[in-house]
Amino acid sequence: MPSSFKGILYPASLPTFHRLPAPPYLDHLVQWFWIPEWDIEPGRTSRQELIAFAACNLVIQRDRVELSGPTTRLSHQDLTGRGWAVGALLRPAAVPFFAGTPAELRDAKRELELPALRDAVVQAMEGPGTPPEARRENAVAAFAAWLAEQIPEVPPEALLANAMAELIAANASVVRIEDAADQLAISTRTLQRLAQKYVGLSPSVLIRRRRLQEAAEHTRLNPDVDLASIAVEFGYVDQAHLANDFQKVLGITPGSYRRSVSGGGH
The missing domain is CATH 1.10.10.60 (Homeodomain-like)
Structure with a gap:
């Protein structure tokens, strides 16, 4: 795995943040998975700034699935309340499955209707009585299994x-x-x-x-x-x-x- 904070401008202000490797069978589709978890005091916002990797990310949260395109400038995410995200930094081979032309997603996000993927990841991340490390591993396993089923091979x-x-x-x-x-x-x-x-x-x-x-x-x-x-x-x-x-x-x-x-x- 590369540096855990490469691309993140202000790691001292990060919420709980983990990068998990993709399983070997998915190495051609995903560089790694990343999972931030946060609990921000009411009335406050935590802004996370980064020089994003030149790639697309598929990101699951409790209420949505988003595809984030490659960026050409500083990007940020404002975190409020309590939440989590499970993201996959996609390798180029995976991108055409989600976006016909990645250039159309430059500096943009697109919400995707993928309820089966979202439900599987939400169930893993919010499973009652499951230790945090196991929750994250289960979420990545569910995410990876879905991707492997949807994209069995690439040219x-x-x-x-x-x-x-x-x-x-x-x-x-x-x-x-x-x-x-x-x-x-x-x-x-x-x-x-x-x-x-x-x-x-x-x-x-x-x-x-x-x-x-x-x-x-x-x-x-x-x-x-x-x-x-x-x-x-x-x-x-x-x-x-x-x-x-x-x-x-x-x-x-x-x-x-x-x-x-x-x-x-x-």
Whole structure:
């Protein structure tokens, strides 16, 4: 599993949060499952901000099922009262089953009528007398079983899209779309087509998102490392380019972000 808080800007303000691995038989459809649980005091709101992974999420709550598309900017969720969510970070191969064109879901959500899935997850999460860890495991098992039944197999092209997304997300040496195309032994045109069809974002955006997530996490975890060094480490030409990415996606500078997390502003 990757860092539990990668992509989450202010982990200190999180409610109870867990990431659970997908079972091996579902590895081609789901990167991991994530489950926040919260109990916010009456009259208060907890805003969770994140640099979302460049992917779609299928999310179940007590009263609805939502498909969240890929984002191009800082996203947030306002939590109130008491509740939970069980989400699946979908691999590209799973996306066409839920969305004809993922680009249509960019920076958007769509409510889905999937009562069987919702009922199974709600029953698992709210089973009386079940310990919290078992509830979460049961919810993931129910979610995974439903997905495996609905999507028994995917075409080779979809698996290639998975390989593309995994390569870009995990390999820091991929700094240009040509790097990814060369390692996958495909043309840049094919790479761009796969990204648009299965992710809804261009390969260059996927690369920049990985770099920004990593740079933000490093900025938060290493307050004594200067920002110019962080910029170089994560493939930026210089600190100004890092600051431009921060400003464009998050609306703040790296220095402002660092001060906010070190000062307990969230």
